[in-house]
Amino acid sequence: MNFLVDLAWSALGLAVMFAVLSVIVLSMTWLERKALGRLQLRYGPTRTGLFGLMQPIADAVKLIIKEDIIPEDSEKAIFWIAPVIVVVSAFVIWVTIPGGDSVVIRNLPLGLFYIIAFAVIGILGLVLAGWGSANKYGIMGGLRSAAQLISYEIPVVLVAAAVAILAQSLDMREIVAQQSSYPYLLVLPLGFAVFFVAGLAEVGRTPFDIYHAESEVVGGPFVEYSGAHWSVFFLAEYINTFAIAALTTLLFLGGWGGPALPDVVWFLFKTYAVVLVVFWVRGTFPRLRIDQLMAFAWKVMVPLSFYTVIIAAVYRFYGLPWWSLTIMSVAGLAVAGWIIYQRMTGPARRVAEVQRQLAARRAATGART
Numbered sequence: 001m002n003f004l005v006d007l008a009w010s011a012l013g014l015a016v017m018f019a020v021l022s023v024i025v026l027s028m029t030w031l032e033r034k035a036l037g038r039l040q041l042r043y044g045p046t047r048t049g050l051f052g053l054m055q056p057i058a059d060a061v062k063l064i065i066k067e068d069i070i071p072e073d074s075e076k077a078i079f080w081i082a083p084v085i086v087v088v089s090a091f092v093i094w095v096t097i098p099g100g101d102s103v104v105i106r107n108l109p110l111g112l113f114y115i116i117a118f119a120v121i122g123i124l125g126l127v128l129a130g131w132g133s134a135n136k137y138g139i140m141g142g143l144r145s146a147a148q149l150i151s152y153e154i155p156v157v158l159v160a161a162a163v164a165i166l167a168q169s170l171d172m173r174e175i176v177a178q179q180s181s182y183p184y185l186l187v188l189p190l191g192f193a194v195f196f197v198a199g200l201a202e203v204g205r206t207p208f209d210i211y212h213a214e215s216e217v218v219g220g221p222f223v224e225y226s227g228a229h230w231s232v233f234f235l236a237e238y239i240n241t242f243a244i245a246a247l248t249t250l251l252f253l254g255g256w257g258g259p260a261l262p263d264v265v266w267f268l269f270k271t272y273a274v275v276l277v278v279f280w281v282r283g284t285f286p287r288l289r290i291d292q293l294m295a296f297a298w299k300v301m302v303p304l305s306f307y308t309v310i311i312a313a314v315y316r317f318y319g320l321p322w323w324s325l326t327i328m329s330v331a332g333l334a335v336a337g338w339i340i341y342q343r344m345t346g347p348a349r350r351v352a353e354v355q356r357q358l359a360a361r362r363a364a365t366g367a368r369t
Contacts, residue, residue, distance in 0.1 A: 100263030141220025
């Protein structure tokens with residue numbers, strides 16, 4: 001009898017969680033349009049409801065009633081199961097992501113490990129989506145997604161391991177509790193930067209949306225999907241975006257910690273602030289090329305994430321003061337930033353040097369004549 005009661009409460013909790021996440025996705029689509037509109041000196045949605053608040057509902061209805069086309073040569077079973085895998089992997093990690101000290105479906109002692117383990121399953125869905133579509137652009141996009149997501153999963157896992165070393169726990173509530181005095185953003189800013197950037201790549205947000213680059217692979221693994229099937233991928237992308245923002249809040253921004261207001265209010269405030277930064281990045285930076293993206297992962301992000309784990313382990317093993325970890329983290333961030341700056345500005349400096357040499361030659365030739 002107790003088992004049935006627990007099962008019923010769990011089912012109710014999952015239903016509530018799905019409803020809440022659906023509302024969050026609708027709010028994020030409206031917020032993204034408004035934020036990008038302001039960045040581009042536009043108003044964004046204004047005609048559907050007050051301040052355009054009904055625009056997400058209109059989009060959802062359009063996608064649901066739109067014709068759902070399945071390619072004749074596609075692998076029907078794989079074509080159908082791929083979006084299910086993607087959305088389920090995005091959904092199940094929220095079982096143990098807390099929105100407050102007591103706002104969680106099921107708190108797990110190994111919650112961070114559970115989240116990382118299930119988050120990578122979505123890669124399989126993207127690869128199957130491309131393969132099952134029987135489309136060369138879809139296959140290309142699926143392979144790109146696998147290469148990108150596997151590459152950027154390494155920094156995410158390593159930074160999560162560094163945070164677990166600092167907190168001495170994989171329990172999400174315990175990690176937040178350890179930040180009661182100061183958030184880990186202050187002691188591990190390098191970890192925050194690496195986790196946030198790698199998280200953008202994990203959810204395929206600009207400038208890392210290379211595996212469905214419309215100008216190159218015409219939509220990537222989703223090219224043959226339409227209607228409700230495509231909307232499932234859309235739903236999973238926004239759930240994952242909110243999940244990355246929530247994990248950034250829990251691991252580095254002190255979670256729901258804050259004065260006066262309820263836990264959930266602080267959690268949502270910080271998470272939506274991170275979401276706005278994600279939208280800001282989309283409206284600011286251009287898309288990377290595939291070679292730039294992979295080089296950035298293996299030459300920058302992976303070494304920095306290993307360095308993050310090393311300094312966190314040194315700090316914990318030798319019992320150093322917290323500011324020493326901050327110094328080591330900022331030093332690593334500064335060195336990486338300087339190297340990236342030198343690499344990016346190198347071509348411009350070489351062009352300027354060539355122009356100076358040509359000007360000197362012309363001046364010398366003019367003096368001789």
